[in-house]
C-alpha cells in the first residue's frame with residue numbers, strides 16, 4: 001500500500017487504529033518451547049499513541065489441561081503489579097512500561113498452554129490490543145510403573161503393563177525381554193501413557209527379566225518385572241518307582257517285625273502255661289521254641 005498523500009495516509013492510519021483498537025500488540029513469537037525448570041521470556045510488544053500513565057496489561061493462560069478455563073497470570077494496572085497467587089515469585093514483568101514481556105521462572109508442565117497478552121492504554125479508545133502465544137513445557141518421562149497380572153502357571157496367560165505419568169513430548173514406550181536373551185515384545189498402547197504386552201499359553205520359557213523403557217528427547221526411564229513361571233517337576237517314572245519300592249519294602253519289614261513279636265509273645269504265653277501244667281504238656285514244651293528258632 002503506498003500513501004501518495006499525507007492526509008490520505010493519516011486517514012488510513014486512523015481507520016486502522018479504530019479497526020484494530022487503539023493499542024496494537026505484536027508477538028515476536030507465536031510458539032515457544034522451554035524445558036521444565038528453565039526460565040522463559042514471553043514477548044509482547046505494543047504500540048500506543050498516548051502517554052502510558054494508565055497503562056493496563058493482563059496476561060492470561062488457557063492451560064492445555066483445561067483450555068476452557070483461562071486463568072490470570074499477571075496484571076499491571078495503575079502502576080501496580082498483581083501476580084496470580086499460584087505463580088507468586090515465579091512470574092514478573094520484564095521491560096515495563098515499554099514492553100509487556102513477562103519472565104516465567106522454574107517452569108512446570110502445568111504452565112503449558114496458550115498465553116494471551118492484552119494491553120489497553122486509556123483514554124485511547126477501542127478494544128485492548130491482544131496477542132497470543134503457545135508455550136510448550138518439555139519434560140523427560142517420569143519413572144514408569146511396571147505391573148503384571150494373570151496366571152503364572154504353565155498354559156496360563158499374563159499381561160504386562162507399563163504406565164508413565166508424565167513426559168513432553170509424549171514418550172515412546174518399549175517392552176523387552178532381557179534374559180535369557182534380549183527380544184523386543186509387541187506392545188499395545190492404551191492411550192499415550194500405558195503400554196500392554198499380552199502373553200498366552202505361557203511356559204517355563206516365559207520366565208525371565210522384562211523391561212519397560214520410556215523415552216523422549218529429554219531422557220529415558222525404565223522399570224522391570226522379573227517373571228517366574230513355576231512348572232511342576234516333570235513326573236519321572238524312575239523316581240516314582242523308587243519311592244514305591246522303598247515303601248513296599250518298609251511294609252514287608254514291618255509285617256515281619258509284627259510276626260516276630262507275635263510269635264515271641266505267644267511263645268512266652270505257652271511257656272508260662274507249660275509251667276502251670278507241667279505233667280500234661282511236657283512233651284510239647286519244646287515245640288514253640290523250635291518254631292521260634294526256625295524264624296529267628
Ligand SMILES: *[C@@H]1O[C@H](CO)[C@@H](O)[C@H](O)[C@H]1NC(C)=O
Nearest residue numbers: 039089090091092103104105
Ligand atoms: C527469575 O529468575 C531470574 C534469574 O534467576 C531473576 O533475576 C528474576 O528475579 C526471577 N523472576 C522472578 C519473578 O522471580
Ligand SMILES: *[C@@H]1O[C@H](CO)[C@@H](O)[C@H](O)[C@H]1NC(C)=O
Nearest residue numbers: 154155200201202203204205
Ligand atoms: C501351549 O503350549 C504347549 C507347549 O508349549 C503346546 O503343546 C500347546 O499346543 C499350546 N496350546 C495352545 C492352545 O496353543
Ligand SMILES: *[C@@H]1O[C@H](CO)[C@@H](O)[C@H](O)[C@H]1NC(C)=O
Nearest residue numbers: 179208209224225226227228
Ligand atoms: C529373577 O528371579 C529369579 C528367581 O526368583 C532370580 O534367580 C533372579 O536372580 C532374578 N533376577 C533379577 C534380575 O532380579
